[in-house]
Amino acid sequence: MQTINLKDAKAGFSSLVDDVIKGDFVTITRHGKPVAALVSIEAGEIARKALERKRSGLIAYLQAMPVDIPDRNSSPSREVIL
Numbered sequence: 350m351q352t353i354n355l356k357d358a359k360a361g362f363s364s365l366v367d368d369v370i371k372g373d374f375v376t377i378t379r380h381g382k383p384v385a386a387l388v389s390i391e392a393g394e395i396a397r398k399a400l401e402r403k404r405s406g407l408i409a410y411l412q413a414m415p416v417d418i419p420d421r422n423s424s425p426s427r428e429v430i431l
Contacts, residue, residue: 350374350375350376351365351368351373351374351375351376352375352376352377352378352383353365353375353376353377353378354377354378354379354381355377355378355379355384358375358377358387366387369387369388369389370389372389374386374387374388374392375387375388
């Protein structure tokens with residue numbers, strides 16, 4: 350994985366694309382903070398598909414639970430002294 354600042358990335362974009370074609374990942378930084386990544390089409394498609402995957406929410410998870418929930422014991426768990 351290669352990290353390069355934006356100014357240098359602009360100047361050497363062709364060589365960065367060549368590195369990506371060879372399988373390398375390039376992280377582009379601005380003011381020392383990562384802001385973008387240059388990856389191959391294959392890696393980008395894998396990431397896009399992973400982000401598009403629908404996740405079921407809490408309600409769907411709870412609805413999928415078994416319905417055979419035992420009845421709650423209604424007797425007090427301890428004596429209460431008033």
